[in-house]
Amino acid sequence: LLGYIGIDTIIEQMRKKTMKTGFDFNIMVVGHSGLGKSTLVNTLFKSQVSRKSAGWARDEKIPKTVDIKSVSHVIEEGGVKMKLTIVDTPGFGDQINNDNCWEPISKHINEQYEKFLKEEVNITRKKRIPDTRVHCCLYFISPTGHSLRQLDVEFMKRLSHSVNIIPVIAKSDTMTVEEKQEFKQRVRKELEMNGIEFYPQKEFDDDMEDKSDNDKIREAMPFAVVGSDKEYQVNGKRVLGRKTAWGIVEVENPNHCEFAQLRDFLIRSHLQDLKEVTHNIHYETYRARRLNENGV
Ligand code: GDP
């Protein structure tokens, strides 16, 4: 008769391996210019993801983003190291002609897949391939209260086939509570009507438990966020916020906006899944296409 085999030690083995190697996690921000993308990059780094500054000196105004630019920080917690990279992109929509404005972004995403593929087929393969693939793309929607822009629909439709799209409502401090709820519902409906598959995609729910968890998240999306890299004193605590004539909007206060919800979704509950969907679905689609082209 068999005694204890020790299959359950795999969890400890995986933990040890992750502790040793660490891991990469890459987020990209995309959307119309002026919606607070660069600000949110700083907010993510400055909030509890990492209390480090993201590179701008205090009180310095964030310059207009003109190139695709990555910022990385290694963050360590409980002995586990995560290299978090956020890819900031120039806003689009300023030009008279916005045809093909998704091309530079699409190109960047594919270049990372290509880099990974080259490393994979390399004979002297690295033990651990550095992962620069974009694991999720935060798509910023303008808080108009009206419909999605045609450009947004077009953009998300195209990108959703090559990357995990997470739509967010930008600058949500500009909306009343009712307007926000109404707009969120409207955006969900329009995404569905236009057949835009955002993350977590229904077709990749593993089982009933997964489906029920993800249904709750899908019903709460798109997260209505507020960004800031300025700190204020509120009730004796330093908080990230936006100071207005009528008070301080606290970025990490769940009663004020959904930034904390978004961050917890990205890091605490779905980080591993975002990486897996990127590898198993999006990267695999790219790889299959490339190998086909080469007639292998
Ligand atoms: P980007 O072009 O999308 O990168 O936008 P920026 O981050 O450069 O921000 C454009 C302007 O919007 C700046 O003046 C920011 O201070 C402001 N801003 C950024 N986030 C928010 C927000 O959540 N709410 C409001 N009301 N303004 C914001």
Ligand code: MG
């Ligand atoms: Mg910018």
